[in-house]
Amino acid sequence: MPKNDERLLAAGIYVISFFTAFLGPLVIWLLKKDDSSYIDYHGREYMNFFISYTVYGIVSGILVILLIGVFMLWIVGVLGAVFTIVRAIKAYEGQEYKIPFIFRLL
Numbered sequence: 001m002p003k004n005d006e007r008l009l010a011a012g013i014y015v016i017s018f019f020t021a022f023l024g025p026l027v028i029w030l031l032k033k034d035d036s037s038y039i040d041y042h043g044r045e046y047m048n049f050f051i052s053y054t055v056y057g058i059v060s061g062i063l064v065i066l067l068i069g070v071f072m073l074w075i076v077g078v079l080g081a082v083f084t085i086v087r088a089i090k091a092y093e094g095q096e097y098k099i100p101f102i103f104r105l106l
């Protein structure tokens with residue numbers, strides 16, 4: 001079981017992403033990844049999540065021309081918010097939960 005401050009920082013990666021989508025989580029991850037494998041895991045998962053959902057958003061934006069992109073943008077936005085909240089809760093509980101539908105590049 002990870003320590004309390006590791007769990008808090010891992011959950012903080014997801015919570016701060018609502019305010020600074022990329023920069024805040026990146027700073028926490030880069031500063032603490034060498035100190036804790038738990039924070040490193042959650043930092044990698046968030047960055048993979050961010051890259052994947054950015055790609056989904058761009059594809060949906062392009063598909064707005066065909067009108068299906070409007071619905072896809074809503075779905076991507078809702079799923080992004082829901083998975084971020086679920087991940088923050090799971091990180092604080094000390095669990096390693098893998099987000100579905102993301103590219104694992106890092």
